[in-house]
Amino acid sequence: MIAAGCAALAVLELDATLVAQTLVSRPFVAGALLGALGGRPQAGALLGAAFELLSLSDLPVGGCLTWSASVAAGTGAILICAGVSSGLCFAGGLAAGILHAKLEAVERARRAATGDALAARAEASGGELGRALGFSIASHAAMTFVVSGAVAAAVLYVDRWWWTRFPDFIRAGAAFAASSAPWIGLSGVAAWGLNRS
């Protein structure tokens, strides 16, 4: 079930930058869809809405890469469907979103390093570009699958063996951060709108 969720997230996340940008990768949509896949659409949508509101004022311009809200919401939804507590789901989703953005920066730098060689090949044959784009899409989807899967596995391990042994105040802090997220996101949106109106 977790592998299927990560695979679905890997496909949905392509929409964020690489393919089409139709908003199906938005956290609210991805969270609800992955929640529905795991049998908890409402929980997935709620978590997705929290990440949606947190990321609403981020503009994806100039190659900006702070964190991937889609991966955060998707991983969080996968975890919530696996029965993990909401505080830990939120923290795990956030960790996956930040890790994904770091690796995407590495991926982009690698593409830039091989750009001249590709251009030389593509000049001679138009088919080269299609193959390069296909490889780029496949490797990005694989990276998303691995990141969300690895973080989900790590969080599940912590949840099963360690989370109940953590001091109460740490678990309370994680729960407070998760429950505050929608309000922080809404205040960010309001401030962003007021700054630009």
Added chain:
Amino acid sequence: MTPWMKARVGARLLLLQARWDPARMQGPGFAFALEPWLETCWAGDPDGLRAARRRHLEYFNTHPIAAWLTAGVVCRLEAAAAVSSGAAREATVAKIRSLKTSLGATLAGLYDSFFWGGLRPASALAGVLAAQAAYHFGFAHAIRWGLLTALVLYNVPAFAARAAGLRRGWEEGEGAVVALCRLPVQSCILGLRRAVVGGAVLSFGFGAVLHGREELMTAGLVFAAGLFLARRGWSPLAQIGFAGAGGMAASFAGFWP
């Protein structure tokens, strides 16, 4: 350009950023999108085709939806370059290069503000609001209504702008850009941003009525603190970290929960 050719170029433009990199940005994706048209235009001239591919593999960057209008204008100019020769061809090729750079940057500013800065947050927030409202008023399938609202509100204008951009760019060339600049886009952007602020307040209201008085007070405090910190440049992620640390400290000291 036949409708079939426009559909092929359009479908390929959906992969504009599939090989985005910091050096060439959307260049490889743009060259991939134009490939069928370049092969048609430069069918009898292999050297011309290579040169055309080379110039489109160079750095190019704009908003993904604005790329459709740019592609329409560039396709028209490529067709003109292919049927001309000598100095006229060189002038057209130079025009393609300069136009891509200037048009890309100009349109990016306009489209980023409208689509990323206005329509995207407004439609996403409308989706969240629709789900909240459907849940609040007892409609079935509240989440489906929310998803549908967000996707339709964003994608109908976005795909209309894509199709119109490619068609009018091809038919009118640079005239299409002049016509675009006459549209009241800035007032639309301002309206969308005001709608986002109003939507955020309404969403807070819907969320608040679902909570008890004590939770409502906490939510109000977090919202007020978030507004204060956000206006002072704190990112949402930094605020989440601050909230987590604050929650731990309050719990450790015995104030919460």
